[in-house]
Amino acid sequence: xxxxxxxxxxxxxxxxxxxxxxxxxxxxxxxxxxxxxxxxxxxxxxxxxxxxxxxxxxxxxxxxxxxxxxxxxxxxxxxxxxxxxxxxxxxxxxxxxxxxxxxxxxxxxxxxxxxxxxxxxxxxxxxxxxxxxxxxxxxxxxxxxxxxxxxxxxxxxxxxxxxxxxxxxxxxxxxxxxxxxxxxxxxxxxxxxxxxxxxxxxxxxxxxxxxxxxxxxxxxxxxxxxxxxxxxxxxxxxxxxxxxxxxxxxxxxxxxxxxxxxxxxxxxxxxxxxxxxxxxxxxxxxxxxxxxxxxxxxxxxxxxxxxxxxxxxxxxxxxxxxxxxxxxxxxxxxxxxxxxxxxxxxxxxxxxxxxxxxxxxxxxxxxxxxxxxxxxxxxxx
Numbered sequence: 028x029x030x031x032x033x034x035x036x037x038x039x040x041x042x043x044x045x046x047x048x049x050x051x052x053x054x055x056x057x058x059x060x061x062x063x064x065x066x067x068x069x070x071x072x073x074x075x076x077x078x079x080x081x082x083x084x085x086x087x088x089x090x091x092x093x094x095x096x097x098x099x100x101x102x103x104x105x106x107x108x109x110x111x112x113x114x115x116x117x118x119x120x121x122x123x124x125x126x127x128x129x130x131x132x133x134x135x136x137x138x139x140x141x142x143x144x145x146x147x148x149x150x151x152x153x154x155x156x157x158x159x160x161x162x163x164x165x166x167x168x169x170x171x172x173x174x175x176x177x178x179x180x181x182x183x184x185x186x187x188x189x190x191x192x193x194x195x196x197x198x199x200x201x202x203x204x205x206x207x208x209x210x211x212x213x214x215x216x217x218x219x220x221x222x223x224x225x226x227x228x229x230x231x232x233x234x235x236x237x238x239x240x241x242x243x244x245x246x247x248x249x250x251x252x253x254x255x256x257x258x259x260x261x262x263x264x265x266x267x268x269x270x271x272x273x274x275x276x277x278x279x280x281x282x283x284x285x286x287x288x289x290x291x292x293x294x295x296x297x298x299x300x301x302x303x304x305x306x307x308x309x310x311x312x313x314x315x316x317x318x319x320x321x322x323x324x325x326x327x328x329x330x331x332x333x334x335x336x337x338x339x340x341x342x343x344x345x346x347x348x349x350x351x352x353x354x355x356x357x358x359x360x361x362x363x364x365x366x367x368x369x370x371x372x373x374x375x376x377x378x379x380x381x382x383x384x385x386x387x388x389x390x391x392x393x394x395x396x397x398x399x400x401x402x403x404x405x406x407x408x
Contacts, residue, residue, distance in 0.1 A: 034304065036089050037296055038391045050364045051396040056200055056343055056387030057368055058248045065251055068288035069281050080278050098287040105290045106243060106260055108232035114264045114269055117283050120257040121225040122152040124244035125194075127259060128221050129156035131272045132242075133192050139165030141191045144184065144238055146171045147377040149196040153223045154375040157194050162327040166191070176327040181210040195240075197233070198226040200374050201379060202326030203309065203343025203387075212239050218261065219265045225249055229293055230389070231302035231341055241265050247282060256282030271293065279357045283382075301390045305342030308388040308397055312344045315401040321408060323347045324378055325383060341389040345372075350408065353382040360384070363403050 038044060040062040044052065051100035052060060072094075078087035080095045085324055099115040118124045133143070145157045154168075161168050174180035175198065186193075193215060195208050203226075211220060221242040228243070230248025235243060237405060241264060247256040256279050261269040293301070316322045325345045347353055357369025368385040372378075386400065 028306070029152070032388065033300070034393065037062075038393065040065070041391045044391045051368060051392070051397070051399060053365060053367045053386045053388065053392065053400065055389040055392075056249070056385065058254065059229070059251045059389050060391060061251055061253070061289075062292050064292050065169035065253075065285050065288045066096075066174060069151065069253065069285045072284045073281060076286065077280070078236050080275070080280055094287070095280065095283055096127060096285045101287050101290055102258055102260065105233075105294070107232075107236050107238065108260070108262075112233075113260060115263070116259045116269065116271055117278055117286075118244075118257050118259060119255050119279070120246035120248065121223060121244050122156075122246075124257055124259045125153055126156040126159075126220065127271060128242050128244065128261075128269065129160040132266070132269045133157075134160040134164055134260075136266070137161070137166040137191060141166040141189050142187065143168045143191060144171050144186075144193045145169070146179075146194060146196055147375050148173055149375055149378070150223065150225070151373050151375045152201050152225075153196055157192070160204055171195070177204060178207050178327075181207075181214050184211070184214055186215040186218060190215065192392060193218055193220045194223070195220055196223045196226075197238075198224075198230070198341050198343070199326075199344050200226050200343070201374065201383070201385065203340035204326060205339065205341065208233065208238055208240065216387065217265060226343065229289065230305065232298045234264070234304065241268075247286040247289065251292060252286040252288075253282045255279055258286070268272065302341065304390055305388045305392075306339050307321065308392055308394065309340050309342050309344050311394060311397045312386060313340075315397070316344075316404070319408065321349050323349060325379065339402055343385065344381070344387075345383050345385040347381065347383045348404075348407065353384050356384055356407075359407070360400070360403060365400050365403060 041060045043060045076087055076090050079092045080092045102115050143157045145154055145168045157168055172180040172183045196206050219241040222240045224243050224245040228245035241262055243260040245257055248254040313339050348356055353369050360367050371382050
């Protein structure tokens with residue numbers, strides 16, 4: 028009962044959720060809904076202190092500059108970064124952030140014959156920038172292989188003296204599982220790792236001290252902030268400090284302020300508790316799907332249970348009906364007010380070849396919404 032009271036209190040803080048009681052929003056891996064505290068922080072800033080940052084000497088501009096600097100410090104704290112050797116660069120989101128790391132940091136260091144280990148079965152945004160950097164420099168990309176747990180197959184990964192970067196995904200955007208980046212670090216202690224944290228930042232606790240990665244890139248809009256904002260956290264432990272090439276334009280001040288407010292809200296709500304809630308919803312859904320043989324849940328089958336011996340799934344469940352096309356199934360569910368993602372999920376070439384239905388949860392989702400989804404899926408039998 029305590030958990031239900033905690034959840035009800037948090038759910039009530041999302042205007043889009045409260046204002047649409049007949050709709051179950053089940054697509055938080057694409058973008059999250061925003062709590063009132065984030066909306067209020069943005070509106071207050073825009074109506075009481077809006078100015079450009081680092082471009083004026085008057086009080087409004089100075090206050091905005093200070094707030095951007097405070098947001099950088101807040102991000103370091105949110106990532107459990109206690110070092111004094113890290114940097115924060117605000118960008119439009121994960122895609123731009125990965126491209127910046129590939130173009131501005133890695134490409135100037137690459138020489139013909141160098142190599143980059145890249146996931147070919149994750150999101151295309153974590154493949155294309157590295158391919159572009161390799162094409163410009165004569166380097167090559169090698170795929171990170173998977174094992175039967177849909178994890179990086181560390182036993183099959185070889186690192187050479189010419190390996191200059193490992194690009195890794197923290198939580199898979201289709202399978203929802205932790206990709207066990209710590210195994211990559213143990214395999215390659217001296218190689219920089221760039222972590223795509225699009226599906227982990229704001230969904231579960233994330234400690235750069237524990238992960239020992241060199242870059243963390245994420246999108247704010249998936250973590251309850253406004254669209255068009257994100258960040259690169261970087262640490263120059265295994266290479267030079269990241270410096271963005273070219274002229275730095277005006278920052279997305281309202282987006283950065285929304286990100287700072289979102290981090291405050293998530294910390295107050297309790298990220299460990301949010302992560303546990305989302306995992307429990309995922310288990311509830313997969314257990315329901317397991318009783319319907321006409322549905323196939325994607326990913327490692329041993330990771331579906333609450334007591335999984337492999338790894339936990341973090342609030343993302345992707346499945347197919349064995350006869351109904353997934354895109355059609357998405358329209359059917361939408362007609363019942365169940366908003367899911369139904370397509371190929373922007374996967375790189377070695378990902379799933381057939382479209383599927385992805386359900387992704389956040390703290391505003393409820394067990395009743397999972398049961399409502401399962402009831403609809405049963406009716407299709």
